Amino acid sequence: MSLASVARSEDRLLLPTYDRHKILFERGRGVYLWDSRGRRYLDFLSGIGVNALGHGHPAIQSTLQRQAARLIHVSNLFFHEYQAELAKRLTRISGLQRAFFCNSGTEAWEGALKLARSYARAQNKNGHAPKWRMIALDNSFHGRTFGSLTTTGQAKYRDPFAPLLPGVSFVGFNDGEELKRQFDGSVCAICMETIQGEGGIRPLSREFLQLARQLSQSNGALLILDEIQCGLGRTGKYFAYQHYGVQPDIVTVAKPLAAGLPLGAILTTNQVATGMHPGMHGTTFGGGPLACAVAIEFLKVLDKIQPHIREVGSYFRTGLEKVKSQHSCVREIRGLGLMLGMDLNSVELAKTVVSQLLRRGILINRTNETVLRFLPPYIIQQKHIDQVVRELDSALSAALPRSQPNSKGVISTRSRH
Numbered sequence: 001m002s003l004a005s006v007a008r009s010e011d012r013l014l015l016p017t018y019d020r021h022k023i024l025f026e027r028g029r030g031v032y033l034w035d036s037r038g039r040r041y042l043d044f045l046s047g048i049g050v051n052a053l054g055h056g057h058p059a060i061q062s063t064l065q066r067q068a069a070r071l072i073h074v075s076n077l078f079f080h081e082y083q084a085e086l087a088k089r090l091t092r093i094s095g096l097q098r099a100f101f102c103n104s105g106t107e108a109w110e111g112a113l114k115l116a117r118s119y120a121r122a123q124n125k126n127g128h129a130p131k132w133r134m135i136a137l138d139n140s141f142h143g144r145t146f147g148s149l150t151t152t153g154q155a156k157y158r159d160p161f162a163p164l165l166p167g168v169s170f171v172g173f174n175d176g177e178e179l180k181r182q183f184d185g186s187v188c189a190i191c192m193e194t195i196q197g198e199g200g201i202r203p204l205s206r207e208f209l210q211l212a213r214q215l216s217q218s219n220g221a222l223l224i225l226d227e228i229q230c231g232l233g234r235t236g237k238y239f240a241y242q243h244y245g246v247q248p249d250i251v252t253v254a255k256p257l258a259a260g261l262p263l264g265a266i267l268t269t270n271q272v273a274t275g276m277h278p279g280m281h282g283t284t285f286g287g288g289p290l291a292c293a294v295a296i297e298f299l300k301v302l303d304k305i306q307p308h309i310r311e312v313g314s315y316f317r318t319g320l321e322k323v324k325s326q327h328s329c330v331r332e333i334r335g336l337g338l339m340l341g342m343d344l345n346s347v348e349l350a351k352t353v354v355s356q357l358l359r360r361g362i363l364i365n366r367t368n369e370t371v372l373r374f375l376p377p378y379i380i381q382q383k384h385i386d387q388v389v390r391e392l393d394s395a396l397s398a399a400l401p402r403s404q405p406n407s408k409g410v411i412s413t414r415s416r417h
Contacts, residue, residue, distance in 0.1 A: 003036055021358065028055025031377050031384055033363070044376040044388055045363045049197075049229050049339075052256035052298070054377035059297050060259045067293040074289060076282060082292035089299045090267055093238040095247055098273040100266040101287025105228035105254035106143025108264035111281055112250045113147045113191070115268065116222050119275030120188035123220065131188035131221065134168045135179065139368070141198035142191070142226055151191050154199070173199075174208045183215045189222040189250075190215065194240035197229035200368030201334045201341025206244055213246045222249040222272060228264070229339070232256050233302045233378060236310035236337035243336065259298045263291040302378075309378050312385060313337035316374070319389035327396045334371075338380075342372040342392075349399055356395035362388055 003024040010020075024036040031054050033041045046052060053060060074080050087099035102108050113134070120131040136142075136151040143149070149158055150165040158164060171178040173196070183190070190212045196202040216223045225248040230240040232253055237243060239251065249272050254264035264286070317333060320342055324330040332343045344350045350370045357364055367373045372392075376384070 001036075023358075030054045030056070031380055040361060041358075042362045042384060042387060044374050044380075044384075045365055046375050046377045047255075047260070048365070049234065049255040049375045051260055052233065052378050053259055053301060054379045057259065057301070057379075059301055060294060063294050063297040064290070067290050070289075072288065072290045073285070076284075076287065080289045080292075082289050082296060083287050086287075086292045086295050086299075089296060090253075090265060093299070094251060094267050096251065096267040097270045098268050100268075100276075100281070101292065102264045102266070102283045103262045103286045104143075104264050105226075105252065106145045106148045107283070107286070108228065108252035108254055108266050109142045109151070109226060110145050110147045111266050112224050112252050112268075113151065113189070114281060115250060115266065115272065115275055116189035116191075116224060118280060119222065119272050122275045129185060131186055132167055133184075133186045134189045134191055135182055135187055136168055136170050136191045137193070137196070138170050138172050139199040139202070140193055140196055140226075142193070143228075173202060174205045176208050176211045179208070179211060179215065183219075183221075185219055187216075187219070187221045189224050191224045191226070193226040193228075193230065194244070195230040195235070195336065195339060197339070197373075198367050200343065200371040201339060201373060203240075203334065203336060204244075209241070209244050209246050213248075216249070224248065224250040224252075226252050228252055228254045229375075230336075232299075233306060233309055234337055234339045234375070235335075236306060236313055238302075238306075240336065257298065258291045258295040261291045261294055263287070263295055305378055309337055312380055312382065313340070315382055316340060316376075316385045316389075319385055320374075320392075323389060323393050323396070326393065327400070329396065329400060331370075335374075338374070338376055338378060340374045341367070342374075344370050344372065346370065349396075352399045353392070353395045356399060357388075357391060360391045360395065362391055364388075 006024055025033050026036050027034050031043055033043050083101060090099050091097055100111060102111060124130055136153055138153040140153040142151050146165060149161060150168050152158060153170045169182055171182055194204055213223055225241055227239050241248060250268045252266055257263045317340060320333045320340060324333055329345050329349055330342055331345050334341045347369045350366045350372060353372060354364060354366050365373050
């Protein structure tokens with residue numbers, strides 16, 4: 001089937017929710033994808049962080065084939081052999097004690113918000129003023145369901161669906177003074193991404209995250225961390241919060257968990273888990289045997305490759321910093337491990353560079369308007385990074401005038417090539 005025929009069919013049949021690039025992908029292997037014309041692309045987006053082991057990883061393929069032949073789905077009214085094993089592995093690496101499995105990141109976040117409210121209600125049996133408010137961050141993104149949108153601090157995602165749910169207020173990113181002003185005894189949870197993804201690859205400051213932990217602990221509120229994009233090895237540790245020396249009460253994960261299959265999880269403590277009992281929450285498809293078996297295999301591989309993630313992540317950042325030093329249009333390099341962003345000084349420039357790299361056979365995307373987002377598979381090698389850095393430097397040079405002021409206002413004459 002051709003790209004043109006697929007595009008025509010989608011235009012006639014699908015809800016108009018995506019503005020797709022005019023590429024029809026047909027297969028993938030390792031860090032590469034091939035389109036319907038046979039052209040190869042170096043994948044430095046990995047399905048927005050999903051294909052963390054690349055495409056067609058042999059351990060994942062073997063598990064898929066073996067388990068699909070045995071059992072794909074069984075209702076959560078019954079047991080299967082993989083949920084407890086997957087929960088055991090996730091709780092071991094997270095420092096938490098309980099898990100709930102669902103289908104996606106937004107569903108995990110939705111469940112985490114419900115858990116926070118139900119736990120607060122269960123703790124309020126002595127008649128104190130109820131805890132129900134939640135504090136979230138400006139510029140955040142937690143998903144597209146109503147609860148997730150309610151805690152998402154970006155108007156472009158929220159406004160088309162207003163009014164949203166009550167009880168959520170926002171504080172400025174890393175603004176500790178505003179957090180202290182807004183926090184009081186009515187707050188049941190502080191909700192945030194350890195590293196904002198759609199918000200432009202912005203890590204929380206150590207001081208801000210530690211303050212959030214202190215405030216929540218001082219008044220019986222919960223700290224909920226969204227690690228759907230930054231968790232499960234992306235930063236070089238199992239979880240991004242492990243760089244901060246802070247332990248949350250609830251953490252949500254999804255994207256790479258089942259190596260391309262839909263699977264999300266809520267992780268929490270034994271104490272917070274008392275806020276749920278049978279019948280209060282559930283899912284039809286979440287935590288099925290196929291997805292859980294693949295997720296276990298993914299975690300086995302992740303155990304072995306974290307040093308590699310840290311090594312190539314550091315190498316990649318060094319390369320991006322070198323590009324920054326040569327182009328005054330680059331404002332900042334942000335992120336940890338293999339979750340990196342390059343903030344440019346122009347929306348149009350960022351669009352142009354993404355398009356230029358696509359034409360050069362490299363997949364990245366743009367987030368928060370001006371930020372080039374890099375989420376490559378964990379299996380990339382230095383040679384792949386060298387190619388991306390080289391083509392990025394060339395794309396920036398091609399997109400800019402021959403002379404432009406640098407950050408100090410001095411004219412730089414960098415020739416095109």
